[in-house]
Amino acid sequence: MKRIVINGANGYVASNFIKKLLAQGYQVVALVRAGDSETSEQKMHNALAKLTNNAPEKYENLQVCDYSLLDPEFGLSPAELSNIFGGEIDYFHFAASLKYDEKSREEIFTTNIDGLKNSLDVFQQYTGDNNSRFFFISTVYSCGKTSAVFEERFYDNEDISAFRNYYEQSKRFAENEVRSRIENDGLKAHVLRLSQVVGEQRTGVVKTDYGIFDFAKRIQNLAVRYPNCTIRLNVNPNATQNLIPIDLVVSYLLRMVELDEVPLIINLAAERSTTNEHIINKLNEMLPVHLKPIRKLDQSEMSAIERVISVGMSFTGAYIDTNLSFDTTCKQEVMRSNGLEINEQSVSDMLEYFIENMAVPNQVKHHSGA
Numbered sequence: 001m002k003r004i005v006i007n008g009a010n011g012y013v014a015s016n017f018i019k020k021l022l023a024q025g026y027q028v029v030a031l032v033r034a035g036d037s038e039t040s041e042q043k044m045h046n047a048l049a050k051l052t053n054n055a056p057e058k059y060e061n062l063q064v065c066d067y068s069l070l071d072p073e074f075g076l077s078p079a080e081l082s083n084i085f086g087g088e089i090d091y092f093h094f095a096a097s098l099k100y101d102e103k104s105r106e107e108i109f110t111t112n113i114d115g116l117k118n119s120l121d122v123f124q125q126y127t128g129d130n131n132s133r134f135f136f137i138s139t140v141y142s143c144g145k146t147s148a149v150f151e152e153r154f155y156d157n158e159d160i161s162a163f164r165n166y167y168e169q170s171k172r173f174a175e176n177e178v179r180s181r182i183e184n185d186g187l188k189a190h191v192l193r194l195s196q197v198v199g200e201q202r203t204g205v206v207k208t209d210y211g212i213f214d215f216a217k218r219i220q221n222l223a224v225r226y227p228n229c230t231i232r233l234n235v236n237p238n239a240t241q242n243l244i245p246i247d248l249v250v251s252y253l254l255r256m257v258e259l260d261e262v263p264l265i266i267n268l269a270a271e272r273s274t275t276n277e278h279i280i281n282k283l284n285e286m287l288p289v290h291l292k293p294i295r296k297l298d299q300s301e302m303s304a305i306e307r308v309i310s311v312g313m314s315f316t317g318a319y320i321d322t323n324l325s326f327d328t329t330c331k332q333e334v335m336r337s338n339g340l341e342i343n344e345q346s347v348s349d350m351l352e353y354f355i356e357n358m359a360v361p362n363q364v365k366h367h368s369g370a
Contacts (some may be wrong), residue, residue: 002088007031008095010047010210013197013249019051022061022248028056029084031067038068069095074122085126092135093119100165109148112170120181134189136178140269140326142171152329154179154264163317190262195269201245201340204349213354214281215233218312220355223289230290231304234297236321241274248340255335263330271341282348286355
């Protein structure tokens with residue numbers, strides 16, 4: 001079996017992917033930066049333990065290396081890099097900054113563009129097998145503010161005005177760095193664009209507080225402090241969120257490893273989006289709160305609680321009025337969803353699991369049990 005090398009390996013999607021790879025018998029090299037109080041190996045094992053509720057696991061096929069994304073040659077020796085990248089490998093570049101605001105622009109661009117360039121440099125210098133491949137994990141939201149169908153092709157760089165935030169722009173720029181290496185150096189690379197990754201479709205288990213779950217956590221916090229309050233939200237109820245379950249994402253990523261021929265760009269987006277109205281109705285059903293979505297609710301008309309929610313939605317707020325459309329032709333050519341596509345019931349199951357297990361310590365009961 002080929003070796004799979006993954007950076008940003010302790011993140012939500014990457015750690016789920018690694019868990020599956022190890023279960024399939026693959027040799028995995030996880031590149032993880034050590035923390036102030038944790039070694040890289042501890043961080044990786046903690047990320048995996050979180051997925052198994054701390055059940056004991058053996059990871060004989062897992063090698064964890066402490067690296068620095070931005071240091072020349074990752075801060076590793078030539079011998080270490082030759083050992084990691086030698087032979088036939090598939091290299092998955094997950095490492096990214098998920099920040100988005102103007103204040104963090106330099107950090108976002110340094111991590112998401114300069115970090116990618118450094119990653120490409122290391123891969124190109126040390127991989128010695130012509131069959132080795134570079135997979136860049138991007139986002140379908142590199143589409144920016146377009147209202148057209150976002151196709152599985154490269155798009156030119158644009159000014160920040162074409163995007164909702166600097167995260168989106170940085171990913172577009174990064175994709176075009178991969179494009180440049182393919183065209184100029186003959187790099188064997190692929191771009192995998194993820195939509196908003198949520199919990200497991202099969203079980204409803206959620207181990208992330210990103211996106212809709214961050215929103216749910218904020219609402220639950222307010223429901224604990226102000227039970228039975230009415231909160232108006234500056235949200236278009238008919239707009240949608242493109243959600244893709246983590247177990248489906250992992251099956252797609254594993255498929256990439258299994259296939260000899262992979263399309264250049266794949267939009268790993270859901271075939272059917274979820275309406276904001278469904279998410280809000282589910283939270284109203286579960287929590288002692290009454291959320292009322294109102295389009296274009298002005299800040300001056302908001303109550304103090306509504307302003308708190310509005311400020312907390314500074315990121316998700318950019319996506320409350322979107323009905324984005326993604327071409328998934330290449331995805332459908334090489335993959336099947338195996339019954340794991342998102343639906344309203346699976347979104348409801350995930351929200352229930354998150355509220356019960358992940359959101360806040362002093363949790364309120366469901367309406368049905370209150």
